[in-house]
Amino acid sequence: MDLPTLARGLGARSGLGPAPISVGFELTHRCNLNCSYCDRHSPSPGEMSRDQILRALSELHSLGMRHVSLDGGEPLTHRHVDEIAAFLVQRQVRVYMNTNGILVPRKLATVRLLSKVKISLDGPAACHDAVRGQGAWRRAVVGALAARDAGVPVELTCVVGRHNVDHVDELLAFADHARFPVVFQPARASLFAGVERPGAAFQLEATEVRRVFRRLEAAKLRGCAAVGNRWSSLRHFRDYPRDVELPCAAGHINATLDPEGNLLHCGQIARPGRAPNVVALGARAAFEALARSACTQCWCARVVEENYAWGGRVHRMLPPLGVAEPPAPRPRRLKVVA
Ligand SMILES: C[S@@+](CC[C@H](N)C(=O)[O-])C[C@H]1O[C@@H](n2cnc3c(N)ncnc32)[C@H](O)[C@@H]1O
Ligand code: SF4
Numbered sequence: 001m002d003l004p005t006l007a008r009g010l011g012a013r014s015g016l017g018p019a020p021i022s023v024g025f026e027l028t029h030r031c032n033l034n035c036s037y038c039d040r041h042s043p044s045p046g047e048m049s050r051d052q053i054l055r056a057l058s059e060l061h062s063l064g065m066r067h068v069s070l071d072g073g074e075p076l077t078h079r080h081v082d083e084i085a086a087f088l089v090q091r092q093v094r095v096y097m098n099t100n101g102i103l104v105p106r107k108l109a110t111v112r113l114l115s116k117v118k119i120s121l122d123g124p125a126a127c128h129d130a131v132r133g134q135g136a137w138r139r140a141v142v143g144a145l146a147a148r149d150a151g152v153p154v155e156l157t158c159v160v161g162r163h164n165v166d167h168v169d170e171l172l173a174f175a176d177h178a179r180f181p182v183v184f185q186p187a188r189a190s191l192f193a194g195v196e197r198p199g200a201a202f203q204l205e206a207t208e209v210r211r212v213f214r215r216l217e218a219a220k221l222r223g224c225a226a227v228g229n230r231w232s233s234l235r236h237f238r239d240y241p242r243d244v245e246l247p248c249a250a251g252h253i254n255a256t257l258d259p260e261g262n263l264l265h266c267g268q269i270a271r272p273g274r275a276p277n278v279v280a281l282g283a284r285a286a287f288e289a290l291a292r293s294a295c296t297q298c299w300c301a302r303v304v305e306e307n308y309a310w311g312g313r314v315h316r317m318l319p320p321l322g323v324a325e326p327p328a329p330r331p332r333r334l335k336v337v338a
């Protein structure tokens with residue numbers, strides 16, 4: 001992070017006024033997969049046009065935006081993704097992307113512009129494909145290898161749920177061998193907190209969430225480089241899903257832009273009926289109008305980690321002195337749960 005951006009962030013932290021330094025941009029809700037636990041894979045009716053997107057990004061940039069995480073749906077299916085990534089990089093914005101990896105080999109010129117690509121991988125092939133469709137695992141791994149061969153840092157994201165909870169050790173062994181870090185987070189009923197949707201069938205009992213995250217914490221403590229979570233998210237998930245108040249940076253140094261131009265302080269919570277819209281109001285007025293309310297169910301690992309860093313909770317960010325490691329599960333035959 002450069003010094004002016006750091007100063008801006010510290011200014012926001014000390015109450016001098018918020019700035020959208022880091023923006024999650026859901027480019028489209030269209031997707032080339034239809035994962036059983038996901039409720040964000042149909043295009044929204046009024047997605048922004050190319051011109052509206054570029055104008056909004058330009059305005060956000062002038063308000064201090066320096067990091068953009070392209071998300072979806074599947075961001076690589078968007079017909080203007082190449083131009084949008086190039087537009088941001090030309091303005092010295094660091095661009096990250098969450099993707100299922102399938103289109104990475106075909107979109108390498110754009111992927112090369114990214115500061116990091118985060119590819120979803122839910123375990124060994126059988127677990128991943130049970131949720132994401134036949135052949136999805138192989139295509140995700142081909143995409144991850146292609147990005148790495150192109151010189152782009154790659155991170156894997158694993159949603160831990162009923163489909164893979166007994167197979168996490170196998171994923172760690174694969175990732176260790178392939179030298180990819182994996183960031184783990186719990187499956188939710190919906191991507192939007194407080195909403196009941198298809199993911200409910202995949203959610204684990206609280207005791208199972210805690211058991212698997214304690215095992216991951218112990219593996220990291222032993223030096224397993226494949227556990228990509230920082231200590232703060234592993235520690236946070238020790239308590240999950242019990243309500244935990246944590247420092248919340250949402251709306252203070254970050255914001256989420258949906259495909260229709262609605263600006264939200266946080267992308268992880270239920271969408272309000274009406275949100276300030278960057279097309280209607282302009283980015284400045286939309287950002288000023290954000291709700292900025294924290295919640296107690298923070299579940300996206302990287303967001304959790306940013307929040308503890310933002311709050312300066314250093315004791316949560318350091319390794320624990322020890323972890324009582326629960327026994328390894330006996331891998332069961334895979335049951336497809338939806
Ligand atoms: C909505 S996807 C968008 C990016 C891309 N299409 C992908 O699959 O990575 C972003 C992340 O949300 C995760 N996700 C989807 N539904 C979820 C749920 N019900 N609970 C937790 N994570 C979920 C996906 O596994 C993925 O890692
Ligand atoms: S998790 Fe990603 S790949 Fe799967 S349906 Fe949702 S948006 Fe598409």
Ligand code: SF4
Pocket residue numbers: 247248249250266267268269293294295296297298299303307
């Ligand atoms: S605490 Fe709640 S509102 Fe804040 S970033 Fe986490 S999920 Fe979003």
